[in-house]
Amino acid sequence: MNHLKRKELAFFGKITAGITHEIKNVLAIIQESSGLMEDILDITENGTFPHKDKFIKSLNRIHGQIQRGIDISSRLNRFAHSPDHSPASLDLNEITEQMILLASRFTRLKNVVLESSPSDPPLIIKSDPVSLEMALFESIEILLSVIGSGGRITLSPRKIQDKFVLGIGYENTVLLEEDFLSKISSTEHWASLQEIMASLGGTVKVFGLAPEILLYLPESINV
Amino acid sequence: MDRMKILLVDDEHEFVTTLAERLELRNMNVSIATDGEAALGVVENDPPQVVVLDVMMPGLSGLEVLEKIKGMDSKIQVILLTGHGATKDGIRGMQLGAFDYLIKPIDIDELIEKLNEAVKNMG
Numbered sequence: 001m002n003h004l005k006r007k008e009l010a011f012f013g014k015i016t017a018g019i020t021h022e023i024k025n026v027l028a029i030i031q032e033s034s035g036l037m038e039d040i041l042d043i044t045e046n047g048t049f050p051h052k053d054k055f056i057k058s059l060n061r062i063h064g065q066i067q068r069g070i071d072i073s074s075r076l077n078r079f080a081h082s083p084d085h086s087p088a089s090l091d092l093n094e095i096t097e098q099m100i101l102l103a104s105r106f107t108r109l110k111n112v113v114l115e116s117s118p119s120d121p122p123l124i125i126k127s128d129p130v131s132l133e134m135a136l137f138e139s140i141e142i143l144l145s146v147i148g149s150g151g152r153i154t155l156s157p158r159k160i161q162d163k164f165v166l167g168i169g170y171e172n173t174v175l176l177e178e179d180f181l182s183k184i185s186s187t188e189h190w191a192s193l194q195e196i197m198a199s200l201g202g203t204v205k206v207f208g209l210a211p212e213i214l215l216y217l218p219e220s221i222n223v
Numbered sequence: 224m225d226r227m228k229i230l231l232v233d234d235e236h237e238f239v240t241t242l243a244e245r246l247e248l249r250n251m252n253v254s255i256a257t258d259g260e261a262a263l264g265v266v267e268n269d270p271p272q273v274v275v276l277d278v279m280m281p282g283l284s285g286l287e288v289l290e291k292i293k294g295m296d297s298k299i300q301v302i303l304l305t306g307h308g309a310t311k312d313g314i315r316g317m318q319l320g321a322f323d324y325l326i327k328p329i330d331i332d333e334l335i336e337k338l339n340e341a342v343k344n345m346g
Contacts, residue, residue: 021279021306025235028328032241035331039248070328077306 009083009130016080020073027069034062075101082129087221090127092157092166093118099136099155107140111149114140117156125164126220131200138193139168139204139213146183148174164219169212181208226252227342228270232262232288233277233304245331251338259283259291266292266299273300273341275334277327278312286316293320300341304329 038059041052049055075098096116107114136155143153151172158165184190184206193213197204202217229246231239234257243253254271256262259282262274274292278285289301303316303324313324322341325334 024306024327025238029235029237029241031328032238032245032331036241036245036248039245043248066328 006083006086013080013083017077020077020080023073024070027066027073030062031066034059034066072101079133082133086128086130087126088129090125090129090132092123092125092164094122095129095132095136096155096157096166099133099140103137103140107144107153110144110147112144112147113152115152115154117154119157119159123157123159123164125217127200127217128221131196132217135193135196135200135202135204135215136166136168138189138196139166139215142184142187142189142193142213143168143170145187145189146180147172150174160214160216164217166215166217167212168215180211181206184213226250227338228252228254228272229338230254230256230262230265230271230274232256232259232274232280232285234258234280235277242331246335249335259285259288262288263291263295266295270296270299272345273302273322273338275302275304275338276321277304278316278324279306286312286319289316289319289321298345300344302334302337302341 037055041049041055041059044052078098079102093116096118100114100116104114140153147170151170151174154167154169154171156167156169158167193204197215200217201221202215205214205216206212207214229251231243231246231253232255233239236257239255239257243255246253254265254269256265259280262276263283265271266274276285276288276292280288283291285303289303292299292301297320300322301316301320303313303321304327305313305316305324306327310324310326313321313326316324322344323337325337
């Protein structure tokens with residue numbers, strides 16, 4: 001990646017990270033305000049506050065959504081910091097967990113569940129975080145562009161014969177069309193994925209039966 | 224038993240005023256400041272036992288305020304508030320004498336636990 005592109009990414013990252021802090025401040029105020037309402041309800045004598053149960057239920061819903069907002073903005077913050085260091089030590093479990101939170105909206109639009117199957121022990125590689133996240137996202141996009149509706153996509157980091165692999169697999173009770181593999185290779189995302197993987201010093205393969213996209217990654221790259 | 228004396232410092236006015244109300248409901252004596260200079264003024268005129276201090280503020284940063292507070296009275300305990308991805312600031316703060324740090328948005332029960340521990344730490 002050239003110097004200007006790096007600077008552009010750093011710029012987007014910095015602005016986005018700044019905004020996530022602002023969002024968290026908003027969430028913190030909502031949290032304290034709803035917490036204060038709860039405190040006041042707690043000290044209210046029984047029977048003196050009409051519909052108290054409904055208020056408590058509603059406050060619990062607000063708390064749940066605040067937590068959701070915190071999780072999303074934390075992930076977004078971490079994502080925005082991706083361009084800060086390259087190459088960086090990356091835990092493939094963490095990268096997949098992060099991608100699940102960031103890409104779930106895209107899979108949900110096709111009623112597809114996005115989940116992970118973490119590696120135990122965790123797999124750590126030295127790579128470029130932005131390119132690796134792009135490779136994962138492109139793989140998800142490829143699957144979404146060739147499947148129908150429903151099913152699940154599982155991201156599974158693992159080692160295959162001493163090689164570091166990120167698997168992006170699709171499962172559905174409905175069988176896929178036979179020309180699934182040729183459909184994949186004809187997508188615009190496929191060419192892009194191959195380019196990204198080459199820049200990471202890795203390769204990409206597709207196994208048709210599962211079906212699963214496998215990203216083979218070197219343990220360490222020099223960017 | 225004396226009420227715990229706390230100073231909350233954060234540039235988000237709505238945040239500090241609401242948090243102050245919640246702590247007052249728990250029988251604490253709470254002052255607020257929305258910038259570092261104002262916080263140092265409170266510390267000088269009416270020293271609290273514990274300062275809950277946001278790291279990221281315009282003007283004097285939380286870490287700068289922390290250093291000044293410790294210079295004024297090393298017994299005052301400081302709990303820092305940091306954002307996600309800013310734990311380095313929390314660790315740096317502890318090296319500068321902060322009692323501990325919490326990540327915003329905070330959990331009120333966790334804050335109260337830390338406040339109690341901080342007061343015990345005063346000796």
